[in-house]
């Protein structure tokens with residue numbers, strides 16, 4: 229009897245399994261059939277674009293940032309304004325936007341929602357609700373709260389603080405120069421931008437350039453634990469330890485920021501007029517007092533912050549601290565790298581600094597502090613930074629398609645459905661398009677942003693900070709930081725990339741030294757050994773090994 233019942237159970241489980249498998253297989257082939265109608269590189273009935281991905285993995289670096297791939301595909305297959313890349317079920321089916329007009333449509337006219345994939349990827353870094361992934365009224369509210377912290381008027385008042393942090397960076401470079409050893413430029417550049425964003429958002433000096441800091445250690449360690457979206461290794465993808473580690477670092481970071489918030493709250497409630505500034509933490513507290521003070525009498529009754537509000541503030545701080553350092557530090561490193569490879573361009577940049585700040589580079593910090601508006605005169609330096617951002621775009625935008633959202637393919641006039649698809653506004657495709665920028669597209673030539681030729685290029689093409697309502701809140705801050713770094717560094721030091729000396733850095737204890745993945749095989753993209761890799765954002769490969777020499 230028991231035996232018979234056992235057979236029934238097995239038969240029922242088998243039936244469910246067969247039904248489940250049949251449905252999964254039917255879904256799979258329905259997906260492939262549907263996707264085969266989209267424009268794109270050759271599509272395999274069974275494999276979609278998975279085999280194509282395999283081909284690129286043979287000829288390009290394994291660690292190459294995924295945002296290079298659509299640009300390579302567009303070039304190799306002469307692809308049009310919108311095309312599909314589908315590695316389902318290994319990855320999502322992605323509709324790639326490779327046209328400035330369509331990018332404008334998706335980012336600005338229709339402002340597609342942010343992709344769920346982005347939410348999943350950023351959750352460990354800044355919780356489920358933060359400025360980058362929020363939508364609708366919630367996003368509007370928090371964007372409006374923090375906007376004033378990034379206004380040009382506010383930023384200009386912070387220039388002296390940025391200069392001070394950058395002088396600590398200069399001291400650090402000096403030490404590397406006297407030791408005459410290679411080092412990874414990305415490391416000190418990262419600590420520089422962390423210190424700056426701490427001041428801008430929290431009115432707090434992490435001093436990460438000179439000391440260990442609990443928050444910075446936790447944040448950087450957590451970034452190394454994020455899932456590497458280029459890895460297909462199931463042991464990595466489903467690592468059971470990752471969620472536990474994430475919880476631990478999240479707890480440490482929230483605790484640190486919570487203490488800062490409480491201290492500021494107490495100071496504000498006690499003596500509002502003396503402590504208020506337009507840094508992020510005070511702007512958040514302004515909103516808190518405005519929203520919660522009704523009927524509570526004086527501010528001292530608000531010292532126990534509403535838990536929901538508190539969570540939003542802290543997670544937004546976490547997001548701003550991450551978004552506000554990673555991309556900027558990479559751009560500082562890439563700008564110095566590119567300048568070091570083009571003595572003629574570097575000479576022009578230095579001549580501009582001589583002209584604006586006087587011929588003594590050692591006096592530049594004081595000159596700048598006494599007249600912060602001199603930064604607005606840096607025309608050539610700005611072009612050099614723009615050219616760096618064009619070639620080394622640190623971030624792009626991933627949106628979510630939907631049943632009512634269609635993209636009109638300008639090459640055919642077809643309305644392309646975006647239902648169920650991830651939409652990628654692929655700025656790297658736009659920034660590396662030979663058709664748009666000409667035959668020297670992969671060359672570093674700041675002049676292209678200064679000559680009349682730029683007026684022939686659709687202004688919606690160049691979008692390192694994205695465009696539309698979800699553009700980068702920190703773009704002016706980033707430009708200001710990078711300009712100040714170049715002004716204070718470019719005339720004092722000569723840099724030389726040291727990729728041929730990477731073996732000397734194997735034991736330097738950095739995040740780069742600890743990870744061996746992809747260090748063998750092809751190591752260049754478009755002939756560039758300092759290609760970008762995915763390490764939370766787009767970072768210079770191996771942290772950009774450099775040697776530096778003092779000039780004056």
Ligand code: HEM
Pocket residue numbers: 342346359360361371425547548549551552553555556559617621622623624625626691692693694697698699700701702703705706
């Ligand atoms: C070179 C430096 C930077 C680059 C290239 C850059 C690029 C970008 C891009 C492309 C986006 C759009 C992302 C998306 O659509 O998902 C973005 C958004 C954002 N960036 Fe930046 N960023 C830089 C520096 C900064 C800085 C210094 C901050 C300061 C906190 C910052 C904070 C943010 C935030 C909060 C968003 C989300 C804005 C929103 O959706 O309302 N970024 N950034």
